[in-house]
Amino acid sequence: MSNSTSNTPEKDHKSSYRAEERRTLSSGEEEFFFDVKTSDMEVNMGPQHPATHGVMRVLIRCDGELVTGSQVHLGYLHRCAEKIGENVEWLQYLPYTDRYDYLAAMNNNLGYSMAVEALMPGLEIPRRAVLLRTINVELNRIASHLVAYGTYGLDIGAITPFLYAFREREWIQALFEKICGARLTYSYIRIGGVFNDAPPGWLKEVGHFCDVFEEKWKEYRDLLALNHIFIKRTAHVGVIPKDMAIDFGLTGPMLRGSGVDFDLRRDMPYMAYGEAYEAGAFKVPVGSGEKGELGDSWDRFYVRVEEMMESIKLVRWCLGVIEDGPIIGEIPKVIKVPAGEAYVGIENPRGELGHYVHSDGGKVAVRCRVRGPSFTNIAVVEELMPGTLLADSVAIIGSTDIVIGETDR
Amino acid sequence: MSILHQQRAFYGLLTLAILTSVGYGLVSHGAEGMAFGFFSSFTIAGSLMCIWERSVVRSAFSLMATFMGVAGLFLLLGSDFLAMAQILIYVGGILALILFGVMLTPPDLGERSLPRIGGTLVLVLGGASLVWKHVMDATESLAVLPVEELTPMTSQDQSVGLAFLHPEQYVVAFELAAFLLTVALVAAVYIARRRTADFEPEEAA
Amino acid sequence: MIQEQADAVLGHPVHPDSNVFVRILEWLPLPEIIPGWVVTFGGVMLGMSIFLAVMSVLVMFCVWLERKVSGHIQCRTGPMYAGGWHGWAQSLADGVKLLLKEDMIPKDADRTLFWIAPAIVLGSIFGAMVAFPLSYDWWFGRMDLGVFAILALSSTTTIGVVMAGWASASKWSLYGAMREAAQVVAYEIPLGLSLLAPLFVLGTFSLTEASAMQSGWFGMKWAIFTNPFLLPAFLIYVVAALAETKRAPFDLPEAESELVAGFMTEYSGIRWSFFFFEEYAAMLLMSVLGAFFWFGGFESPLTGALRASGMEDTSLVFSLVCFGTVLFKGFVGIFLMMWLRWTLPRVRIDQVMTMGYKYLTPLALFCVLGAASWEALQHLIFS
C-alpha cells in the first residue's frame, strides 16, 4: 500500500512506478527505502471476469495493488472460422463472418464480400447497393462504438452511461431489423451487393435517428468522456507512444489514439468513402493528448466518441445522394469464384479487418484467412500492464475495446 | 489425536466454560451477573484462542473477542466513554492494522506448534478456573456494591474533557503525549518519504 | 453545562429516564410472580426484536428506493410488478428468494470465520444504530456519547469485512478486504474530524442534545446556518461518509469490474444479503448522523409550529413528527448518495488514499479550527 501514497506529482505517476521498479531491480547500488517487500501474488483475471469483456484469461502477477507482469491467454472462444471457410460454399460462409466481431457484423459481411468480389473482375456493384452498404456499415460502427463507450464506462465504474448507450444501440438494431430482419447477426451485405432494399420510410427514419443522436451525443460526451473522475482514471494510463503502436501493428482507433493519422476509409478508400471524403462528409479524429499524454487510454476512448459523430455525418451524406436503382449485381445462384487469391482490408470499428481468400475456381475456398483487429490490438496489453495498478489494468484492457469472438475467431 | 479433534476438544471445553460462567452469574446475581459472566469469559476465551490457534490471522481475529469483552465490562461498570474508546481504538484501529500486516504473511502452520495436548489441557483448565475465580470475585464485589447503587456517570465526555484540561489533573501528561505523538508522526513521515532525487526520472534513461 | 442549557432551551430534561423497552413493559400487564431478571431479559429481547424489525424495514425500503432511483436515472422504471404498486414488495420477494437459495461455502474457505463474518458486520452496524434516538422522548439505548458510540461500533464492520475477505480463500476477496481496511482506516480520520466541527458548535456528543441545541428560529436554527465553517466540514463529511460506507465513487472494496464482487465474491444466499443490509444500514446511519449535526435533527419548521401551538415535546404526535422529520432528512441524504453512485465513475485506490490523507484530513482540521475560533469569537463579542 505504501506505493499508492506517492508524493510525486500525480501527472507522472506512471513514470514513478517505472523508476521504482528499476530501483528494486538494480541491486548494485544500495537504495534507502522502507517499502516492505511482500510476496508476489498471481491472480487469474478471467476466463470469467467482468473486465475481460468475454472469455479471455489474463494472468496477472501482483505486488499488492501494483501489477508487475501479465500474460494473456486466448482461445476460449475459438470456433475454427478459418477451417469452416475451407469447407462451406462461398455464400454459406457469410453468416460465419457475423460471428467473429459480433458487435459489428455488417462490417464483417462487407469485408468478406469485398474480398470475394476482388476475385470476380467483371462484377459491378450498383450504386444504390454501395450507398446502402455504407449507411449500414456506418450505423453499425456507431452501434459498436456505443458498446465500447458504455462498457468502458462500466470498467471505470460508471454504470449509467452504459444503459444510455444501449438505448441508442437498441434503436440502431431496430433499424437493422427493419431492413434485414436480424438484430445482431445480419448477413445483410452479400457478395455483389445487399440482399434487401430499404423498406419505405426507412431512410427517413435513419435521418431522424441522426438528428436525435447528435443531441444525445453531446450529453454522453459530457457525462462520461469529460467527467473529471473519468479523466483522472484514464489519462496517463496505458500510454502507447506512436512508434510502439506502429511496431505492434495496431490499427483503427488504437492507432489513431496514439496520434497516427491513418484511416483506411480516407487513405485507401473503398465503397463510397472516397467520394464522401472529397465532398467533406467526414474527418478522421486523431488523439491529441488533450487531457493527458498522447496515446493514453483517454485518447483512444475519445477517438471512438468522436468517430460516432463523424459516422453520423457520413450517414447524412449518403442519405443525401442515395437514389433508386438495383441493389445487387449480376451474380449466379451458386457462386463460382474464379481462381485467384486476394487480400482485402477494410476499416472495422476496431481496426483493419483483413480477409485473405484463395480460390481454385471451385465451390469452396482453398484458404480463408481472417485477420481480426482485436487479435493484434490485445497483444499490446501484456506490454502496457507492468507498473500499473490493478484498477489501471482494467482500464487498459477496456481501452483496447476487444471482442473475444474476433481474437479467437 | 488429530488436529481436528484437538480443535473440537478445545472449542468444546471453551464453550462449556463460557456457559458455566454465564449460568453461574445468572443464578447468583441475576441479569447483571449473567452479563458479567458473559463478558469476562468472552475476554478470557478470546485470549486463549489467540494462543491456541495455529493460523496467525485467526489468532488476530480472536483478539476481537477479547477487546469486545473488555469493552462490555466497561459498559457494565457504567463507563460508556471508556468502552467506546476501547472499541474505537483497539478494534477499529489497532486490530485492523494488525490484520493488515499479518494477512499478507504466508500461513506457516508448522511453526506454531506450542499448543500440544498437555499444554492445551493445562491452559484450558487454568483458563476455566480463572474464569470461575473471576466470576466468584467479581460477583462478590458486585454483591458489596450492586450496579443500581453505583453513581451514574452522566455526561462523561465533559468529565473526561475537563480532566484532560484541568491544570491540577492531567493537562501536562495530555500535552506531553500529544507532543510525543506529533514528533513521532513527523519523524515517521520524514523517514518514509520517497526520495525522488535518488533515482532519475524515466525520460532521462 | 450543555445539558442544562439544552434543558433550558426545551423547557424540560432532554433525557426522560425511560426507554422504549421499559415503556412497553410498563404497558404490558405482567403478573408480579415473574422474577425481575426475567422481566429485564424479556424486555431487552422484545426491544431488540422491535428495533431489528424497524431497522430491517427501513433497510428494505432503502433497497427498493435504490432500485427505483437507479431505474429512473437510467430511463428505466425499476421494479414494477411485485406487490402491485410500483413493485413495493420487491425487496421482500428478494429476501425470500435469498433465504431459500443454497448457502455455499468454498472448499478451501475457513468455515468458522466465513460463517461469523456476516454476523459481525451486521451486528456492529445494528449495534451502532441503537444509539439513535427516535424522538426527544423515545430511544432504544441511552447514550450520552451518541456520536462516539456510532463511530466506534460502525468501525467494527471493517473487521467483519476483512474476515470475510480472508476466510473466502479467494484472491479477489482478499483484495477487497485489504482495500476495505486501507480505505476505512484512512477515512475514519477525516470523518471524525469533520464531525468535530459541529461538535464544537453544539457542544455535545449526544444526538438528542445536539438536536435540542438547534431548536430556535422557529425550528430553523440549524448548525449549518450558524457557523460558516460548517459547510466545508459537511462537504468533507459527505465524502468521508461515502468512503466509509463503501459507496460509489468509493466502492473499491467491492469494485465489480475489477474485483468481481470484492470481499463478498464467494458469498451467496442470505449471508450475502447481510453485507447489503450492512451497506444500506450504514448509509442510513451516516445520513441521519449528518442530519443531526448539521441540519437540525428533529427540528424543522413543522416542529417549530407545533411547539408554537403549545404542544408538549413528550406528546405522541410531537414524537411522531420528530421521527418523521429525522427520517425524511436521512432519506434526502440517502437519495444524494444514490444519485452520486449512479452518476460517477469509480476512483482508483491511490487517488482514494491521496484524497483522504493529503487533502481531506488537513482540510477537516482547518474546519475544526475555524469553527472553534468562530465560536470563541462570538462568545467574546456577544458576552
Place this chain on the structure above:
Amino acid sequence: MELQAIHDTLKAAGVVGLLGCDEPRPANKKEKDPGRAGMPFLLVDPAEIVPLLTACRDESRLQFDLLIDLTASDPAADGDDLWVLIQLLSLKYRHRLAIKAHLPKSALSIASATAVYRAANWHERECSEMFGITFEGHPDPRKILLPDDWKGFPLRKDYEFPTEYHGISCE
C-alpha cells in the same frame, strides 16, 4: 506504388531473395490456362525473409511501417507446397505489399520476423500451431489459440480430425 515498382525499388536497393512478382492474369484458352484473378504478390525466398522485411520497413521510398498480417496457406493435401503470406502496409505512402514465400512441407522452418515487427509475435504463434511451421528465433513459441496439448496442425489440408479429446468423444 504498384507491386512492380516496389519490386524494382527493392531490387535497386540491393535486396537479395526477390523471386519476382505473381501478377493476376486473364484466362488464356489456347494454353489452357484458367488465369488468375485477384491481387499481385511478391514472391520471395524464405531464407532471406528477415533482411527483406527490414529493407521494406527502412527503405525511404517504401516505408512499410505496419505488419498487418502473417499467415500461411496449404493449397493441397497431396502437394508439398505451403505458402507463408505476409501483408505489409505503409502509413505514409498508403500502399500495401503482399509477400508470398514458398516452404516445402518437408522442411517447415523460417526465420522469425519478431525482431523487425513486434506485431509478428502473435501471428507467428498462431501460424505455428495451425500449420506446424517453426519460426526460428521466436521469443515465446507457445501455442496461442489451441490448448497446450493439442495434437496436429488443424489448418493443414492433411489434418485428421481427432475422434476424442481427453476421453471426450467428438464424433
